[in-house]
Amino acid sequence: MIESLPLLSLITFLPLVGVLFILTIPRAADTNARWVALWVSLATFALSLTLWFQFDRTTADFQFVEYIPWIEDYNISYHMGVDGISVLFVLLSTFLIPICILASWTAITSRLREYMIAFLVLETLMVGMFCALDLFVFYVFFEAVLIPMFLIIGIWGGENRVYASFKFFLYTLAGSVLMLIAVLAMYLAAGTSSIPDLMAFNFPTGWQIWMWLAFFASFAVKVPMWPVHTWLPDAHVQAPTAGSVILAGVLLKMGGYGFLRFSLPIFPYASDYFIPLVFGLSVVAVIYTSLVALAQKDMKKLIAYSSVAHMGFVTLGIFTMNLQGIQGSILQMISHGLVSGALFLCVGVLYDRLHTKEISRFGGLVHIMPMYAFFFMIFTMASIGLPGTSGFSGEFLILTGAFKANTTVTFLAAIGVVLGAAYMLWLYKRVIFGKLEKADLKQMPDLSVREITVFVPLAILVFWIGIYPNDFLEIMEPSVSNLIDNYHLAMHSYNTPQLAGL
């Protein structure tokens, strides 16, 4: 029975039902909006768990496929489906939204209804983007994410929020409009906008280079890769806590997902051609932004820069073009979504109490907030990549994959691991350890039940991925192998004529 239900559409659009409910809430009873948003997002998450249980882990095909003609004259359809690569991202999105809503329970007081609406709309758009199997449907979801995120940063953000929201909006828009041209060119060349069909289509090599670059412009900004990462620290610092969580947790993954869904399978030749570029930028991101992170005085900025570094690992892993590298990248993206989200929540906990994010304002918190110190420790270790946490599984696989592809790059990236340990441990030391000297810190209460409820599921997942990553690797394995096989097949066909010429 459940097979006949349009499951993906239900997951995608259920949050919008919540939006309609919230709109009916009178302004005076604003606080009900929280409960509506929480229940709707939990229901969405519960529904999305059917994906986890029903997903067929033996095939690389798209599953739960839905197909409805949309713009007939142009042969564009509403086409949805998930494979081993996207299903985890869908789950990540639906998992993080209730956490975000819980995290903003008391922090957001003004325009509560609008805030909850923005998050639910954001959920619809993110899930829709990961499920889209039509180029135009993908683009619509991909780009529309800008609207709620712009408002979240701009309305509920910090002091300098206008600058940050504009920078975020214009940077990402500039990247993705170039992708739009490429989308149109692909659609016209292949005569279809269906992503599975496009994967089978053989684009001429010269073309691939240009198309790849246009897509790269968009995804590199989203990831973000050095040197187009500068919007990220601003956006993170100004965004409200939950905004940072979703930004780091899901929005950055849209870029990595884009590489896996478009660049590699559709433009294999260009992807191969640009491996040195991606490796170079990734290594710079890993080392340079780690050093920058060391110099930060603001906690959120530090974690933002660490995000850039971690995403550098991801792009490195994707372009190793081998099973370990790509699986590691996906795992690292999931792990980073959880860990950096959790770290932003940790910062948020302090910000809610003291309204500052400056590292030097803290110190010695372990004496009054032991629970907090405990959770912060878990996520710090996961960020460093301590064995047993999710960060380790991801980074280890990426480095293994990278070692097969290029040892120099692996060596340089490994330096980043050391630097990562340095800035995270130093941050932890300065905030948690030391003497409790500042008077206002002494009054701070430890985590509330609500805050613990937020951290526990995150911590469980961090350990689950760290200790038994197989559950996650297994679900993506067929799709990733298929991706790599197709890539090698395509590269083989490009190389054969040259060999024959010799």
Add this chain to the structure above:
Amino acid sequence: MLGNLLLIDIHTAFPEIYLALASMALLLYGVFRGDGKAEEVCRLAVILLLGGIYFVYQNQTQNALAFNGLFKLDGFSSYLKILCLSASILTLMISVNYLKLQNSLRFEFPVLVMLATLGMMMMVSANDLISVYIAVELQSLSLYVLAAIRRDTYKSTEAGLKYFILGALSSGMLLYGMSLVYGFSGTTNFDSLAVVFESGTLHIGIVVGLVFMIAALAFKISGAPFHMWTPDVYEGAPTPITAFFAVGPKVAAIGLFIRVMMDPFADLIGQWQQVIILISIASMVVGAFGAIAQTNIKRLLAYSSIGHMGYALIGLATGTEEGIRGIIIYMTLYLAMSIGAFAIIIAMRKSDRVVENISDLAGLSKSHPMMAMAMAIFMFSMAGIPPLAGFLGKLYVFLSAVEAGLYGLAVIGVLSSVVAAYYYIRIIKVMYFDESSEMIDRNRPGVLNTVIAGSSLFTVGFFLYPSPIIAAAGVAANSFFDIL
């Protein structure tokens, strides 16, 4: 025999003849009832224009030439006529209250709107240089008067005068270009001109004439570098009149532009394509950068409309059926967004004073959440952010450009849309991020709310089921590529 022919002619041009008679009758009625009953005249005008839509709709199935080839009825003209009529109806609806409060509601206003609409309908149906000129003048003269309708204020008269002088200049250029074309080809009829150019012989005088005509038409659609009048006239004219300028005449002028380029001069695409590309790029760039520094929202929308015309011209520059279809879709969506945005500007009053600065919108999201949301929808849509209607409009235009291989044009287009996005989201910033000092008045007339709600719902919902409009635009665009 002759009587029979005349009957067919009348039948073909019936909506126009009907509208001409109706506006004259309405004028008489208005004189008879006096200014005190101007509101009633407005209501009648709306009903008469609705009748116009009905007749256009009845007539649309046939393709025909009338009056010895001066007048052409086809799918393209029918579609655009319905657009122009709808634009006029919507502007009349949102204007009445505003003008009444300003004490400038005269019965001439609806009559002039009707006459201008008649001119627009003739513009998109013109099939001869002479009928082009007559139609353009009928429309323009009505618009000049409308711009200056508040003749007791300095700004409005200045706007009218400026518009008139520059408009007369452009009409002169149009006429001069036409005379050159006629002089070197020996005919003014579009079909005969097309036959002349088919043969391949081309005198340089024709090209010069063509360029003059393009310049004049670019003036009418306010394409850069012939856009100078737009910000001043938009700012000076009363807001409802500005709203009227921004939609109907633009649609008609673009329609005429397409008609002239695609009918008689279709075979000279090699000659005019580069000119159109240049105007298109210039308009997009001027529209994007010019608006950044504006503080008056009407001036800002003037630059925004210059930019929009640049995007529409991308479709014309391709010279393909896809391109024309893209423009038609673009103009339809542009109409909905602009009417909605102007309806909100019309609602901008503080303690019964008209306010027009962008900063006056500050805090709108708190005092008028629905209105702010509607304005945000229009602004995001104009910026071309999916899934709103404006995105789909741009999508089809860019699709045609990429299909025609005009990659450079498409890339400049999307990049300038990023620059333009800056000032659109600036308005959203003012409404949502800033705190207000003084609230905008709450007593909006119901009809304004209806128009705002309707156009914002259309802008949001268009992507759900775009097929009917896209199919209709396809039929309209096909008119140029199908033998009659």
